[in-house]
Amino acid sequence: KAWRSSIIHCIADPSKVGNDNAYEYFEDGIIVVENGIITQLGHAHDLIATLAPNVQVEEHPDGLILPGLIDTHIHYPQTDMIAAYGEQLLEWLNKYTFPEESKFKDKAHAKDVAERFTQELLKNGTTTALVFGTVHKESVDAFFETVETQNLRMICGKVMMDRNAPDYLTDTPQSSYEDSKELIERWHEKGRLHYAVTPRFAPTSTPEQLHQAGKLLKEFDRLYLHTHLSENVNECEWVQSLFPESENYLDVYDKHQLLSERSVFAHGIHLCDSEYHRLHDTGSAISFCPTSNLFIGSGLFKLDKAEEHNVNVGLGTDVGGGTSFSLLTTLSEAYKVTQLQGKNLSPIKSLYLATLGGAEALRLEEKIGNLKPTTEADFIILDKQATPLIAKRLANTHNIEDLLFVLMTIGDDRVIKETYSMGEKVYSKPTT
Ligand code: GUN
Ligand code: FE
Numbered sequence: 001k002a003w004r005s006s007i008i009h010c011i012a013d014p015s016k017v018g019n020d021n022a023y024e025y026f027e028d029g030i031i032v033v034e035n036g037i038i039t040q041l042g043h044a045h046d047l048i049a050t051l052a053p054n055v056q057v058e059e060h061p062d063g064l065i066l067p068g069l070i071d072t073h074i075h076y077p078q079t080d081m082i083a084a085y086g087e088q089l090l091e092w093l094n095k096y097t098f099p100e101e102s103k104f105k106d107k108a109h110a111k112d113v114a115e116r117f118t119q120e121l122l123k124n125g126t127t128t129a130l131v132f133g134t135v136h137k138e139s140v141d142a143f144f145e146t147v148e149t150q151n152l153r154m155i156c157g158k159v160m161m162d163r164n165a166p167d168y169l170t171d172t173p174q175s176s177y178e179d180s181k182e183l184i185e186r187w188h189e190k191g192r193l194h195y196a197v198t199p200r201f202a203p204t205s206t207p208e209q210l211h212q213a214g215k216l217l218k219e220f221d222r223l224y225l226h227t228h229l230s231e232n233v234n235e236c237e238w239v240q241s242l243f244p245e246s247e248n249y250l251d252v253y254d255k256h257q258l259l260s261e262r263s264v265f266a267h268g269i270h271l272c273d274s275e276y277h278r279l280h281d282t283g284s285a286i287s288f289c290p291t292s293n294l295f296i297g298s299g300l301f302k303l304d305k306a307e308e309h310n311v312n313v314g315l316g317t318d319v320g321g322g323t324s325f326s327l328l329t330t331l332s333e334a335y336k337v338t339q340l341q342g343k344n345l346s347p348i349k350s351l352y353l354a355t356l357g358g359a360e361a362l363r364l365e366e367k368i369g370n371l372k373p374t375t376e377a378d379f380i381i382l383d384k385q386a387t388p389l390i391a392k393r394l395a396n397t398h399n400i401e402d403l404l405f406v407l408m409t410i411g412d413d414r415v416i417k418e419t420y421s422m423g424e425k426v427y428s429k430p431t432t
Contacts, residue, residue, distance in 0.1 A: 001056050001423065002032045004044055005063035005381060008400060009371040010356040014348045015307045022348050025400045030057070031065060033377040036422030041371050062385045063417060064407070066351070067370055068127025068378035069327040070358030071317050073226075073266040073287035075132040076117040076143055076156075077101050077110075078320030088297050089232035092321070100320075101159075102168050104134040110142035118146050120325040122427035125380040125416040128358070128368055130226055130264055130287070130316075131156040132198060135169050137179045144187045150426050151191065153368055153378065155224055157198035158183055162209045165200075177212040184220055196224035196264075201231075202239045202252045210256035217257065224362070225258050229265035229286075232298045236270050250275040259284050261363055266316060267292075268306070269299040276309035285312035285361035288353070290333035292318035300337050303345070314361035315353040327354045328415065331408040347404040377423035382407060386415040 007029035014022035030047045032040035032055065040047060051057070077100065084096040104110045121129060133139035133156055140158045147154045160176040161169065171179065180197060188195035197216050199205045205213070217223050230236055230249045239249050246252045250271070253259060261283035268279070268286040279286065288301045306313050316322070317330050324330060331350045338345040359369025367376050384403070385391045390410060397403045407415055419427035 001058070002030050002051060003058050003060065003065060003381070004028070004030050004048075005060035005065050007031060007041065007065040007371065008351065008404070009067050010348065010352040011370060011372070013357065013360075014346060014352055019346055019348045019401075022352060029065070031371060031377075031379065033423035036377055036424070038371055038373050038375050038377050040373055060381050060417070062383060064382040064384060064403075065371070066125075066380050066382060067355040068368065068380055068419065068421070069125045069354045070314065070362070070369060071121070071126045071129040071327060072264055072285070072314030072358050072361050073289055073316030074129050074319050074322075076114060077104050077132070077134045077139060079113050079117045079120070082320040083323060084320065089235055089321075090238070092296055097320070098166055098169050101134040102166070104136050104139040107138040107142055110136070110139045111146065114142045114146040118150065118152070119427075122150075122419045123416060124326045124328075124413045125382075125419055126325070126327060127378040127380070127419065127421055128153045128362070128364070129155070130196060130224065130362065132226070133158050135159045135161050135171050137183055140183050140187070144193055148191060148193065150421060151424070152421050152426070153192040153364070153376070155194040155196050155226075155362070157196035157224070157226060160197070160199040160209055160213060161204040162206050164204050173206065173208040173212045176209055177216065180216055181219075184216065184223065188220060188223065194222070194224060195220075196226035198226045199258075201228035201235070202249065203235065203242055207243075207256070210253070210258065214257040217260065222262065225260065225263040227253065227258075227265060229253070229268050230270045230275070231267035231293075232296070233270060248272055248275055250278055254278060264314070264361060266318060267298065267301070269293060269301050271305070273309075276305060276311055279311045280309050283312070285314055287314050287316035287318075287361070288334065289316040289318035289322055289330075290337045291324055291330055292316075292322035293337070294333060295323050296321050300340055302341070303334075303338055304341070304343055312357070312361045313353065314358035324412070326412040328408050328411045330354075332410075335409065347401045347408065350408055351404060377420060379420050380416055381418040382411070382415045383417040383429070386411065386417075390415065
């Protein structure tokens with residue numbers, strides 16, 4: 001099957017190769033998919049005559065095809081507590097988050113939320129996410145069972161948390177090791193699924209538990225490590241007092257062998273130079289979560305510093321600390337975060353962060369994040385006529401970078417027309 005539309009994807013990081021070398025754009029393009037894999041991509045005038053007669057071509061003249069969006073940090077159990085009022089991180093966790101997460105002991109509840117969460121992702125054009133569960137292993141089963149039916153490439157893990165949280169929500173170093181191991185054996189690399197060892201953050205794990213996390217990473221291949229890092233000033237001070245022997249926040253994780261090419265740290269707002277160096281040297285990535293950083297008042301992520309130190313950065317919504325499932329809306333906030341620091345985030349860099357940059361942070365760029373032949377056909381079709389305002393605004397926009405910028409700045413789930421996983425339609429916007 002083939003799709004004919006405008007098509008854009010990133011092929012490199014614009015900060016490294018320059019904007020013009022970082023993307024391919026086909027104003028009238030064709031993408032051909034066979035057995036879930038992209039087999040051809042190019043200009044319609046080059047490809048149309050070469051297609052076998054049995055290839056069906058679906059045309060989207062007002063569309064723009066992009067790779068499926070990649071959310072590198074999100075909490076599915078926080079779906080129903082999005083927009084919790086009035087607190088910063090540590091108070092927000094105690095007042096809203098922990099009580100909400102306690103409900104996931106009940107598998108039926110977890111399944112209900114997992115299903116609605118997955119619908120939100122697809123409706124927003126997100127085809128891959130790195131996802132927090134709760135401390136309960138049922139929460140991870142519910143999530144993987146849900147996304148498996150849609151054949152989505154997803155990463156999730158059970159929270160490890162053995163102190164500084166209510167008793168009803170804590171495990172122990174031993175039980176967290178055993179439960180995680182059981183889930184890894186059940187789900188890791190089953191189809192398109194991957195497991196992430198997920199200590200919540202340094203304050204809620206004892207050194208013994210962090211040691212168990214490191215042990216899991218050694219015992220299995222290609223596991224992810226997913227946690228939070230240096231998000232909020234009070235949190236950072238707390239970490240220093242809990243781990244006085246550590247040189248800095250990142251060093252707490254480093255001392256337990258938790259830094260690798262598959263480690264993703266959410267936030268990383270208040271980092272010192274040696275932490276950036278260490279992130280770079282170990283190939284670890286940061287998930288930049290602007291809506292969350294603004295909403296819970298954590299601070300402004302220094303994208304320029306991360307670039308300077310060559311640290312991989314992906315984009316995250318961090319729902320429910322974040323306020324939107326839409327990575328387009330998230331990019332609009334990312335732009336504002338850089339503006340407040342006297343910098344401009346370019347539209348191509350933005351596209352990169354939400355697609356190939358996320359794939360690189362997750363070491364999945366051979367499979368997703370771009371539309372090169374041989375990659376998996378996870379893509380979305382945006383509607384340039386989604387609303388009268390967007391249509392009008394785009395009518396006097398004549399280059400692709402400006403067009404992208406408008407879609408990111410005022411677009412959201414309304415511009416997502418269709419979402420595909422392995423060439424199969426998994427979401428289609430209802431016609432009104
Ligand atoms: N730090 C530890 N837990 C959390 C969480 O659930 N959300 C956010 N944003 N930060 C955290
Ligand atoms: Fe988070």
